Amino acid sequence: MTTGRLPSVEGGIQPTIVDAKGDIIAASAADTPARLAVGSNNTVLTADSGEATGLKWEGFVGVKCTGTGTVSIANNTLTAVNFAAEEYDTNSFHSTVTNTSRITIPTGKGGYYRINAMGRMASLTAGFFSIKIAKNGTDISNSLTDPYNSSGSNQITDVLNLAAADYIEMKVFQNSGGAQNLSYEGGELYTYLIAEYLGA
Amino acid sequence: MELWEKIIEAYPEINPTDNFNKLGIYLKDDSDGQGAFIAKWEYSKPLPDGMKVGKN
Numbered sequence: 001m002t003t004g005r006l007p008s009v010e011g012g013i014q015p016t017i018v019d020a021k022g023d024i025i026a027a028s029a030a031d032t033p034a035r036l037a038v039g040s041n042n043t044v045l046t047a048d049s050g051e052a053t054g055l056k057w058e059g060f061v062g063v064k065c066t067g068t069g070t071v072s073i074a075n076n077t078l079t080a081v082n083f084a085a086e087e088y089d090t091n092s093f094h095s096t097v098t099n100t101s102r103i104t105i106p107t108g109k110g111g112y113y114r115i116n117a118m119g120r121m122a123s124l125t126a127g128f129f130s131i132k133i134a135k136n137g138t139d140i141s142n143s144l145t146d147p148y149n150s151s152g153s154n155q156i157t158d159v160l161n162l163a164a165a166d167y168i169e170m171k172v173f174q175n176s177g178g179a180q181n182l183s184y185e186g187g188e189l190y191t192y193l194i195a196e197y198l199g200a
Numbered sequence: 201m202e203l204w205e206k207i208i209e210a211y212p213e214i215n216p217t218d219n220f221n222k223l224g225i226y227l228k229d230d231s232d233g234q235g236a237f238i239a240k241w242e243y244s245k246p247l248p249d250g251m252k253v254g255k256n
Contacts, residue, residue, distance in 0.1 A: 076204045076220040078239075080231040101231050126217045137230075177216035179202070 026053035050108060061197035062113075063093035063103055067184035070122070078132070078139075078173045081119070081182065083193060093195060102167040103195045110163040111200040115141075117170040118155040120183050120190035127175035131156050134169045153190065159198065168195065203227055203236040210248035230255075 013033050017025060022038025024045075039045070039057020046058040065083035073079050080101040086094055093103045105113075119131050131154045133141040143156035160168070170193045174180050183190045201209075204227060208214050220227060224242030229235060237255045241247050 074202050074204060074227075074229065074236055075216060076218075076225075077202075077227040077229050077236045079229040079236075082231045099232075127219070173221075175217055175219050 026055050028052050028054075048108070059090075061090050061109065063089040063091075063195050065094050065103065065193045066189060067191065069185075070181040070183050072179045073121075073172050073174055073182050074179050075177060076173075076175045078171050080134075081170045081172055081191065081193070087189075087192075099167075101169045103169075103193060104167040105162045105164050107164045109197060110166075111161070112159055112198040113162050113168075114157065114159050114194075114196045114198055115168055116155070116157045116192075116194040116196075118153060118190070118192055119170070119172055120153040121174065122181045122183055124152070124174060124176050124180060126177055129154050129180075130173040132171040132173070133158055133160075134171050135160060135162070136166055137169075139171065168193075203238070206251070207248060211243075211245060 013025065017033065017035050019035065020038060024036050025033050026036045028034040034053050036053045036055055040059065043057040043059045046056055047054060048056045064087040065085070066087050067082070067084045071081060082100040083094065084096055084100060086096065091106050091109060093106065115133050117131050117133055121129055128144055130142060130144040132139045133156060141156055141158040143154055145152070145154050162168070172182055204220065207225065208216060214223065224244070226238070226240040227236050228239040229237070234255050238247070238251060238253050241253050247253070
């Protein structure tokens with residue numbers, strides 16, 4: 001096959017439309033070819049109607065909410081866990097200032113998400129320790145450990161179909177008979193909430 | 201005094217380590233600064249005086 005500049009006739013795509021290794025030709029409209037520059041290494045091509053070519057290069061999308069110290073969980077009170085820090089947040093899912101218990105799905109990012117919530121309590125000698133995932137304030141998944149005789153962790157994973165503006169939270173319940181501390185960290189990360197975008 | 205303690209004070213037959221949910225008492229705290237509240241009350245006895253379902 002020979003490459004090179006074609007005569008300027010209707011229907012021809014000039015090889016100069018691409019500029020670099022990895023560039024591809026896409027359509028920005030009917031009968032309208034356009035260049036899409038190569039993306040960063042290890043990103044994948046994703047359809048996005050908001051982009052000029054309807055395509056974009058995209059890497060991992062997700063958020064991991066964390067914190068430091070402990071939070072007190074009152075006895076027999078289902079409590080939303082606030083997160084004052086993030087390990088990563090690719091698309092502003094979470095704020096460390098307002099509604100810090102929430103991971104909110106941004107515009108254009110509706111789809112399936114893997115949600116993982118993990119928590120650790122320092123010392124439970126009675127009752128049980130439960131972690132729930134809530135969507136828009138309604139509990140939808142529950143992991144329950146019963147009974148507890150020492151410190152330990154509890155974890156729950158679910159895959160949810162979420163729309164833009166939906167929010168998820170991690171909620172904790174315990175009935176030890178008094179307040180218990182949920183530990184965010186102690187040299188390692190003990191309590192966190194993760195949302196990982198899987199696709200539309 | 202925490203909300204759960206006020207409920208036990210009103211109904212001493214409830215033990216601190218009872219699962220309130222199994223008794224029909226659902227307490228929540230949205231961690232929004234407004235504190236704990238009664239989300240649902242299905243206990244066999246009425247709400248204690250001065251308490252209501254929902255946030256204040």
